Every structure is written in C-alpha cells, then in structure tokens.
Amino acid sequence: MLKAFYYLNKDVLFLAEDLIGKTLCTNINNIFTCGIITETEAYAGVNDKASHAYNDRRTNRTEIMYSKGGVSYVYLCYGIHHLFNIVTNAKDIPHAILIRAIYPSIGIEEIEERRGRKLSKNLCVGPGKVSQALGINLLHNNLSLTGKEIWVQDDGVKINPSDIQVGPRIGVDYAEEDAKLPYRFWTTNYDFK
Template identity: 55%
Template sequence: MTKLSFTTPIKLPFSYFLNQDVIFLAKDLLGKVLFTQIDGKITAGIIVETEAYFGVHDKASHAYGGRRTDRTETLYSQGGISYVYLCYGIHHLFNIVSSVEGEPHAVLIRGIEPLIGKDIMEERRKMSASKGAISAGPGSAAKALGIDRSFNKKDLGGDEIWVEDHGIRYDEEQIAASPRVGVAYAQDHALLPWRFFIKENKYVSKPNKI
C-alpha cells in the first residue's frame, strides 16, 4: 500500500513552497508529513488528501479576481506560510500558501493519516485513531493537529508547524484526481479536477468519493 524508503526525514525547505505550479504542489504534497508542536506536544500525519486553489484565476479561491481583504491578505504572502480561516463558524481550515509573493496560490489540506502523537490526536478528537473520521476532512484534520486561527500566517519552517519528507511515495495509480468539494458556487471552475487523494485510504473525506 504505502511505500516507505529509509531516508532520513527532511524538513521541506522554504524553496519547495515557492513553486509556482500549485496544481503540481497539491499532488506532490501527498505523502509528505505535516507536523505541529503545541506546548511541547508533537503530532504529525501523512497528507493523503489536498485541493489546489489557483489564486486570482480561480473562482473558488478567496483571492479570486485579486480580491484583497484582511482575511485574504495572508494568501498574497510568499509561499511557505499557513493560511487558516474559520469556516461555518466552527471549523478551522488549514492551507499551505505557495508561489511567490503577490501570487495567492494555496493548497488546502483535507486529510491526514495519523503518524506521530496519535494519543494526543485521540484526546483532541475524542475518538480512536483507527477511525478514519479522526482526521478525514479539512476541519477534522486541522483539529487533530491542534490547528486553530492562531496558526494563521505562521512560517512553515519554524518549530510550531512544518512539513517533512519521509520518503513516502505513491504510485500514479494510487492517486485520484476529482472535482473539489463544496465549491459548487464556483460555476465553470467547480468541476476542475484539483482535488487529489490516495485511493482506498480511510483518512480521505467521504464527499465526492470520486
């Protein structure tokens, strides 16, 4: 299923997030390991579901048409920082801002497979890590990792939140691409296949199962 090679885990360098091809990045982030450290508690999960948001050109993006507000300002930062916002008044959704300064591209993290600190995640989510629901879906994944609004605009190269490459690679046939979830309002952009996920992985959200 998941292929592991025994390379030393490497924190992704700042330059990784400067890539201007956010569609490539959304797919390439699958298998990377997302870490948080909060009050000394370290949790991490393998990224198994993402969505690409193509900046000013994307009707589903908060920055569509170049819109700049207090909230979206974060998206215009240089790649390598986090964009966290509150959705439906309840859920914190975590994105990785990418590309160069002024290009508001971002990758929404929609699902992680618990890897490190599972007991801490179980406490946060009040359910067993063996249940897919513990970290499937963007709100659940963020909560399992302890991500809230205070993580907005944080540097992904710091010691509070970062991404590592553990050498986890998926074959092309293990990866599915489908329309993004919950963006019906985006009209002709609603059906773009910019959601990427690992097939058969239980930590992938249910909507649109492909």
C-alpha cells in the same frame, strides 16, 4: 523539513499532488503530532472562482495568500471549523493548498484526545478534522512552515502514481464552472508504515 523554495514552486497543481504522502507536523504547546497527507485541494489564485482571492479580492483575510509561499493560511469556516492551507508561489500571487485529510502517524493518543474519539479510517478525513487533530487554530495563521510549530517534511513515503486520484473539489458549488476543475488529489493507499 522541506526547503522554503519548495513552497515557491509556481505550479500549485504539482505541489498539491506532490504533497500527497508528505508528513504534516505540529508542535503546539509542547505536544508533537504528525500525519501523512492523503488529500489536498489546489486554489489557484485570482482566476479561480473557488478561491477567496478570486478577482484579486485583497482583504485583511486574504492578504496572507498574497505572501511569499511557505506560510500557513488558517481561517474559520461555518463559525466552527478551522481550515488549514499552505500558501505557495511568489509574493502577490495568491495560490494556496488546502489540506483535506491526513493519516495519523505520530502522537496518535493526543490526536484521539483532541478529536474526542478513537483512531479509525475517517478520524482525520476532512479539513476541519485535520486542524482539530493537529491542534491548529486561528493563532496559527500566518506562520512560517519552516518554523518550529507547523511544518511539512518528507519521510520518504512512496506513493504509487496509480494510487493518486484526481477529481473536482468539494463544497465549492458556488464557483460555477471552476467547481468542476480537477484540483483535488487524494490517495486511497493507507498502507503506510
């Protein structure tokens, strides 16, 4: 389990990259599942047109992003998919990191059950799939990541820096010039274990 100050790091890009290779765990309804994070995107606050909090748009939904770092931000996209974010930075600075992909490590049978299909390379690639695989829904919005239902831990998985790729974010074409920012991090190194 990572310490709370980890999430208070002020460099959301550093955290997004550093989270690659960490393990995201959930214990929901007494079902324990984990996956190694393989893809993230950073959303860098009020000056980031792709962020929900762009231009200091403080609403009921985005209020969670203004919390002190270390809590979850879960919201519904396209009416179907739950997207799971990690809120970072200090109170009133709405930075967050979207978890876009994991590699299942613990509870694979439960993950297959939730996903309704068998393990494959793409089973948990895509933010909606990640949430479904780990059982995350709107009930898990605004939860502490140092609590007992959702957390991130460091299992000592080493990722070679040359295996981490950087590029533009996905699905944010509306963000104009900010859509091109290299705020997405992912690894193609699936040789965990």
